Amino acid sequence: MKKRVIALIDFSSYSENLMRLADSLAETMEAGILLIHQVPGIVPALADNNSRREIIEVEKSDALEQLKSVSKTIIPAKHSVNFLVTERPLGVLLPEIGSGDSDDLILVGLKGTGILKKIFMGSTASKIIDDIDITTIAVPVKMEGFKIKKLVIAVNPKFPLNIPALTHLLHTFKSSIKQVEFISIITPDDNEITSLTYLKELTEHYRDDAPCSFRMFAGEDVFKEIKTFMDKEEKPFLVVQKGSRTINDQVFRKFLINDLVYHGNIPMIILP
16 A cells, blocks of 8 residues: 655745755655645636636646646655645545545644645634544644654544544654553543543553553642643654544633643644
8 A cells, every 4th residue: 555645835934944844754654645635726706617717727737737846846856756736625635635545644834834824723623633544743834854753632422533543653763653641631521430440441452552651630730730831841742533532622722732732842743
């Protein structure tokens, strides 16, 4: 099965570094690279259909040439690189790109593109996340190199973890992952014993894949405690899962995006 790193490029000042990260990730995975750019597709309101299509096609052609030109100076010729320029919404396009004969990872920048923020904070957040069954890695734009040493995985027994997806992730980066820590946020609506049991089960299940541990967070300052915990760790990757409380709950999502991802500069992996 062929492997692909799908990087979303917007030609911002951060795009070149995102291409470098895509190259680094592709090297680790022994994968090809697909660079995607979405053009605005803005045309005059009074333009007829033929004129609209012509304007968009010219815009796409110019963007494709720019995409190829920039990537040529960054990504070595030894890597297989393909390009896709589209005017279609990414939330619609991305689910169609994945196929049964490819093993894909989507790579986006935490700043610059604004894509991640739209996916999580927009009015269609749940629909977009639910439609994308591809593991997505969101990285700080100034991140240098791609080395996943520790995974901090947010779990809750009410939203069972996607075991096959996590197992595949661990196997993909088995040469670099040195530690896995499962965490769970306990609210008044949660059963602490059930959460503790689930954390122990996951730790036991994955102990042969990497050194595992777990931690629970509870109390009035739970978000502050998590941020302090993440700040003390050495370049961890936060792992969350679509459909979970961490993604769907508005309070959790705002904390996740604003405090950890944007301000904390913590890379994040979203499992399908």
